[in-house]
Amino acid sequence: MPIITTIQDLKDLHRRRTPRMFYDYAESGSWTEQTFRENTTDFEKIRLRQRVAVDMTGRSTASQMIGQDVSMPVALAPVGSTGMQHADGEILAAKAAEKFGVPFTLSTMSICSIEDVAENTTKPFWFQLYAMRDKTFIKNIIQRAKDAKCSALVVTLDLQILGQRHKDIKNGLSIPIRPTLPNLIDLATKWRWIAGMAKTKRHAFGNIVGHIDGISDLSSLSVWAAESFDPQLNWEEVKEIKKMWGGPLILKGILDAEDAKMALQVGADAIIVSNHGGRQLDGALSSIRALPAIMDAVGDKIEVHLDSGIRSGQDVLKALAMGAKGTYIGRAFVHGLGAMGEAGVTKALEVIHKELDVTMALCGETQVRDLGRHDLLIPEDFEGRWQA
Numbered sequence: 001m002p003i004i005t006t007i008q009d010l011k012d013l014h015r016r017r018t019p020r021m022f023y024d025y026a027e028s029g030s031w032t033e034q035t036f037r038e039n040t041t042d043f044e045k046i047r048l049r050q051r052v053a054v055d056m057t058g059r060s061t062a063s064q065m066i067g068q069d070v071s072m073p074v075a076l077a078p079v080g081s082t083g084m085q086h087a088d089g090e091i092l093a094a095k096a097a098e099k100f101g102v103p104f105t106l107s108t109m110s111i112c113s114i115e116d117v118a119e120n121t122t123k124p125f126w127f128q129l130y131a132m133r134d135k136t137f138i139k140n141i142i143q144r145a146k147d148a149k150c151s152a153l154v155v156t157l158d159l160q161i162l163g164q165r166h167k168d169i170k171n172g173l174s175i176p177i178r179p180t181l182p183n184l185i186d187l188a189t190k191w192r193w194i195a196g197m198a199k200t201k202r203h204a205f206g207n208i209v210g211h212i213d214g215i216s217d218l219s220s221l222s223v224w225a226a227e228s229f230d231p232q233l234n235w236e237e238v239k240e241i242k243k244m245w246g247g248p249l250i251l252k253g254i255l256d257a258e259d260a261k262m263a264l265q266v267g268a269d270a271i272i273v274s275n276h277g278g279r280q281l282d283g284a285l286s287s288i289r290a291l292p293a294i295m296d297a298v299g300d301k302i303e304v305h306l307d308s309g310i311r312s313g314q315d316v317l318k319a320l321a322m323g324a325k326g327t328y329i330g331r332a333f334v335h336g337l338g339a340m341g342e343a344g345v346t347k348a349l350e351v352i353h354k355e356l357d358v359t360m361a362l363c364g365e366t367q368v369r370d371l372g373r374h375d376l377l378i379p380e381d382f383e384g385r386w387q388a
């Protein structure tokens with residue numbers, strides 16, 4: 001068993017053990033990848049305030065997200081095709097999250113279906129919805145999420161059309177993998193992955209196959225997204241989705257204060273400040289930079305969460321100290337999954353938890369709920385002076 005001390009260790013193993021096209025799918029941003037890069041480099045610009053001689057016993061990272069108890073406010077983000085990073089990936093990640101006491105969010109574009117994950121877990125998970133042109137599909141999948149006792153619906157608003165990630169085109173990303181010469185050469189060193197895939201029957205988009213009509217090529221994410229996702233999605237439709245669902249609703253992909261106010265108006269329970277991990281609008285602000293303006297606009301009226309760029313417990317602490325009530329990790333858990341399956345996801349959560357806990361202590365904090373701006377040193381020009 002390799003010694004893992006950081007998310008980077010898991011990332012290195014993930015790259016070695018998973019077919020290149022799936023590793024690259026996870027580790028890409030759109031176009032120049034500026035937003036993808038700045039999601040992490042902007043976290044580095046924020047420094048921590050060291051405090052001393054504070055009793056640091058009795059520390060706790062326990063908190064709540066949308067009223068649900070969490071052992072730390074770090075949920076697993078919805079990540080498409082997770083079951084291609086490792087056989088049965090969504091089931092394994094959901095199990096690890098359940099044991100750790102953090103929410104798992106299943107993507108519409110998952111390989112394991114809602115029912116697969118429900119059958120293999122014992123606690124409710126969250127379901128992420130993409131609005132599709134096919135309204136019957138939307139109605140049915142919301143009903144399936146209710147039947148599976150999902151305890152929150154996360155509606156993604158920033159992907160009506162898929163951002164271009166160059167590597168996916170160059171790699172010929174497809175599900176399942178086509179037996180081309182470059183793919184066969186790549187697979188020759190990925191024996192663990194092949195062995196896992198040989199043992200599972202889950203090799204396609206489990207929520208979709210048999211549930212949606214009129215798609216010419218389900219193996220291609222870009223064709224599928226172009227043909228199925230609803231380019232007309234608007235706030236009225238969000239209200240209808242809210243009504244159909246009738247439970248806790250989280251709106252994902254908010255990066256602008258005006259949109260945050262709209263989310264408040266439609267009655268969402270929480271928003272996720274997110275640029276989709278830098279995979280959609282390249283050139284948009286990093287999530288952590290966008291957070292302060294959104295906190296100022298709606299922070300006292302709605303629960304604000306953040307994703308995009310979190311690779312450590314220190315990043316989690318910074319987002320919480322800037323006002324977020326919850327955070328999400330995507331790539332950080334996928335690296336764990338690709339590296340070592342369920343044990344790797346658990347490892348990713350342990351690494352982040354330890355970093356969060358020790359950082360809290362060294363900042364002179366004992367309760368995650370008490371974190372605030374007073375724990376941070378934020379450069380004066382951090383938010384930037386932009387003219388709209």
Ligand code: GLV
Binds near residue numbers: 109159
């Ligand atoms: C889908 O959510 C993607 O970013 O590829």
